[in-house]
Amino acid sequence: MFRSLLVIIFCIFAGSVSAQECPAGMICTDSTTRSSVDSNSRTTVISPPSTAIAPSINSSTTDSCTVGVSGAVQTQILGLSAGKTVRDINCERLKNAKTLYDMGMKVAAVSTMCQDPGVFDAMMNAGTPCPYDGMIGQDAKNAWKLEKAEKPKGKGLQDTWKNLDEDDKGTAKATIGIGGLLFLLLLL
DSSP states (O other): OHHHHHHHHHHHHHHHHHOOOOOTTOOOOOOOOOOOOOOOOOOOOOSOOOOOOOOOOOOSSTTOOEEEEEEEEEOSSOEEEEEEEEEOHHHHHHHHHHHHHHTTOHHHHHHHHTTSHHHHHHHHHTTOOOOBTTBOTHHHHHHHHHOGGGSOOSBTTBOOGGGOOHHHHHHHHHHHHHHHHHHHHHHO
């Protein structure tokens, strides 16, 4: 009996799997596809890859007030790289003021910091004017009001072209020249 029940269940499943009929109004198809693809490819490099490498420029110690600046550009025709160290004037001012302060010369340290127009304005606005020719306090404030020509010029830490020294002007001109040359190379 168990055997006949097993045969009946097998026939029901076998019939439902193998005899799937297409519903009315539908188009049913069976298909088998076999494919094989063979391909060969070859790559030829005609020119070497671009290799302009920006030089590594660093200062010799961490107590130096210089910053390394470098850059590079490469086209299929020409590659350029350049680098330079740039003095950080504000860093030098801070180090000099700290050294003067550590030596006990507090007025000289404040006077050194007052060479920066931003610090000068901040000191005047705070009611503690920068030293003037050895005078401090209200005497210095009165002297600064009389001698406006000696007040530091500029906009804080941002120097104008007139206030740049010759080395900084040379750096700016070289940067503009290299930038123009790089722009022309990009147009090729």
